[in-house]
Amino acid sequence: MAVDGHAIEADGLVKTYGKDVRALDGLGFAVPVGTVFGLLGPNGAGKSTAVKILTTLARADSGTAHVAGLDVNRHAAEVRRRIGVVAQKSGVDRELTGRENLTLQGNLYGRRGKGLAERVQELLESFGLADAADRIARGYSGGMQRRLDIANALVHDPDVLFLDEPTTGLDPEVRAGMWREIARLTEEQGLTILLTTHYLEEADQLASNLAIVDRGKVVASGTPEELKGELEGDAVIVELAVVPDEGAAEAAVSGVSGVREVLAEGRGVRARVNEGATAVPVVLAALESNGMSVASVTVSRPSLDDVYLRHTGRAFSDADEEGVR
Amino acid sequence: MTALREAGYIMGRELRSLLRQPWWIAITLVQPIIWLLLYGALFKKVVEIPGFEATSYIQFLTPGVVVMTALFSAGWGGMGMIEDINRGVVDRFLVSPARRSSMIAGRLLQAMLVILIQSVIIIVLAWIVGARFPNGIAGIVVLIAVAALLGASFGALSNGLALLARREETLIAVMNFLLLPLTFLSAAFMQQSLMPSWMQSVAEVNPVNWAVQAGREASLGGTDWSMVAGRIGLLAVLLAACSAFATRAFRSYQRSV
Numbered sequence: 001m002a003v004d005g006h007a008i009e010a011d012g013l014v015k016t017y018g019k020d021v022r023a024l025d026g027l028g029f030a031v032p033v034g035t036v037f038g039l040l041g042p043n044g045a046g047k048s049t050a051v052k053i054l055t056t057l058a059r060a061d062s063g064t065a066h067v068a069g070l071d072v073n074r075h076a077a078e079v080r081r082r083i084g085v086v087a088q089k090s091g092v093d094r095e096l097t098g099r100e101n102l103t104l105q106g107n108l109y110g111r112r113g114k115g116l117a118e119r120v121q122e123l124l125e126s127f128g129l130a131d132a133a134d135r136i137a138r139g140y141s142g143g144m145q146r147r148l149d150i151a152n153a154l155v156h157d158p159d160v161l162f163l164d165e166p167t168t169g170l171d172p173e174v175r176a177g178m179w180r181e182i183a184r185l186t187e188e189q190g191l192t193i194l195l196t197t198h199y200l201e202e203a204d205q206l207a208s209n210l211a212i213v214d215r216g217k218v219v220a221s222g223t224p225e226e227l228k229g230e231l232e233g234d235a236v237i238v239e240l241a242v243v244p245d246e247g248a249a250e251a252a253v254s255g256v257s258g259v260r261e262v263l264a265e266g267r268g269v270r271a272r273v274n275e276g277a278t279a280v281p282v283v284l285a286a287l288e289s290n291g292m293s294v295a296s297v298t299v300s301r302p303s304l305d306d307v308y309l310r311h312t313g314r315a316f317s318d319a320d321e322e323g324v325r
Numbered sequence: 326m327t328a329l330r331e332a333g334y335i336m337g338r339e340l341r342s343l344l345r346q347p348w349w350i351a352i353t354l355v356q357p358i359i360w361l362l363l364y365g366a367l368f369k370k371v372v373e374i375p376g377f378e379a380t381s382y383i384q385f386l387t388p389g390v391v392v393m394t395a396l397f398s399a400g401w402g403g404m405g406m407i408e409d410i411n412r413g414v415v416d417r418f419l420v421s422p423a424r425r426s427s428m429i430a431g432r433l434l435q436a437m438l439v440i441l442i443q444s445v446i447i448i449v450l451a452w453i454v455g456a457r458f459p460n461g462i463a464g465i466v467v468l469i470a471v472a473a474l475l476g477a478s479f480g481a482l483s484n485g486l487a488l489l490a491r492r493e494e495t496l497i498a499v500m501n502f503l504l505l506p507l508t509f510l511s512a513a514f515m516q517q518s519l520m521p522s523w524m525q526s527v528a529e530v531n532p533v534n535w536a537v538q539a540g541r542e543a544s545l546g547g548t549d550w551s552m553v554a555g556r557i558g559l560l561a562v563l564l565a566a567c568s569a570f571a572t573r574a575f576r577s578y579q580r581s582v
Binding site: 017052055056057058059077080081083085087089090091092093094095096100104105107108109110136152 | 327330331334337338341342345346412413414416417418419420421422423579580581582
């Protein structure tokens with residue numbers, strides 16, 4: 001596909017809306033052919049803008065983007081033939097049936113006749129929509145409409161699939177089902193998928209490579225394991241019975257061997273340690289011997305949440321709310 | 326060829342959605358009848374004005390109602406476009422290889438088909454209540470064609486405005502501002518020579534009036550065909566300009582997404 005084995009390449013993308021809003025501020029990343037790449041970031045980070053540029057809907061102010069080896073500005077028509085797009089907002093035609101939706105979509109890509117009818121039936125079956133195929137899509141559940149969106153994007157056998165927040169607004173169970181569908185697409189069909197999400201868990205589950213986006217820039221990238229590995233060690237999170245004196249918890253724990261960093265806030269004490277299992281008893285002993293009784297303790301492997309916090313200086317959930325506002 | 330096929334697919338989509346709305350069908354079919362009978366009764370005495378040349382007002386009125394119905398039926402076409410923008414359908418089409426011009430042309434073909442059906446209903450009803458069309462089918466075909474040309478022009482304008490404004494309120498305001506005044510600034514209800522002189526001057530450059538003049542001239546006999554051809558030429562230019570505007574409006578829309 002692409003000369004250098006990349007299905008998508010973005011370099012230095014800048015996009016501003018009006019005078020004040022800088023949605024993209026030099027965004028760049030590359031997606032190897034046949035992989036799932038996750039763009040992870042809070043609402044308003046610029047993920048959807050990036051997808052709009054890569055799918056030829058919007059134009060960047062500067063920077064370059066290639067999809068399937070083709071420049072998205074100069075070869076927009078050819079790029080459109082090679083990609084499938086599931087936008088953040090469902091694009092289902094609510095007045096048409098599922099089958100009519102897929103047939104029209106195929107028609108717009110120049111497919112028709114028996115070949116298209118068979119492809120449509122195949123998609124309806126593989127996305128669990130066969131029973132509802134001839135019902136008006138207005139009556140579909142959110143999950144069904146989302147599956148129809150994905151089926152729509154696949155009618156013409158694209159090489160690259162863009163999924164912009166495919167599971168936002170879905171129930172947890174439906175979301176898990178959607179993850180299985182997406183995983184199956186790459187395994188069985190070798191599709192390259194660009195997935196944007198603001199769910200850390202989703203990126204962790206699905207993406208083989210990730211870029212963390214914040215305020216229009218990539219702040220970190222790599223495999224989920226690499227990103228988490230950068231943090232080294234585990235997190236020990238202790239909840240104390242009462243709020244300790246200012247600085248007391250830090251003082252007690254920071255001297256303990258194997259502890260790298262300590263952060264205390266309210267009743268919570270968060271310590272980054274070399275190894276969770278051996279550190280817990282020592283940390284607990286240090287707190288107890290300084291007169292602070294412990295209510296609960298948890299040990300966790302570093303999550304993408306921690307990665308996000310480290311690279312942006314903000315907790316992910318805070319940034320997310322900021323973006324929504 | 327591909328462009329035509331694409332427009333056909335879009336037209337099919339539009340028709341399918343409309344045919345699934347029983348209220349839309351009922352109103353679309355009944356509205357022109359109401360206009361014909363209402364205006365026919367309201368302005369019945371107009372024929373008694375000295376200098377009014379026609380003897381049957383309903384006959385005089387029929388081409389006017391055909392044109393007015395086409396204008397109002399297609400002029401609101403942009404509302405569907407806004408709905409599609411809000412539903413994400415426009416974005417889905419824009420990232421497909423389908424031509425922008427086909428997306429507009431398909432909608433206009435649908436609008437013209439609806440105009441055809443409405444016009445036939447009006448003309449049949451008018452015939453039942455006494456209107457006669459001396460030029461026969463040929464005259465009626467020209468009448469419906471000019472109505473469709475005008476309707477498609479305003480349909481394209483409406484779709485283009487929808488892409489620029491993207492808000493129903495804006496489109497409603499602009500279309501309300503245009504449609505009814507343009508209708509009353511034409512000879513749809515009143516013989517042009519009996520209109521106030523400033524209105525006569527405005528009517529000369531009013532596309533709705535071009536369609537009314539050509540449609541009436543072609544269908545009611547004593548026809549000056551060169552005048553009809555001239556008006557059709559003007560309407561064709563208008564349609565080309567409005568269609569180009571609507572197709573270009575996608576660019577402006579894409580800059581704002």
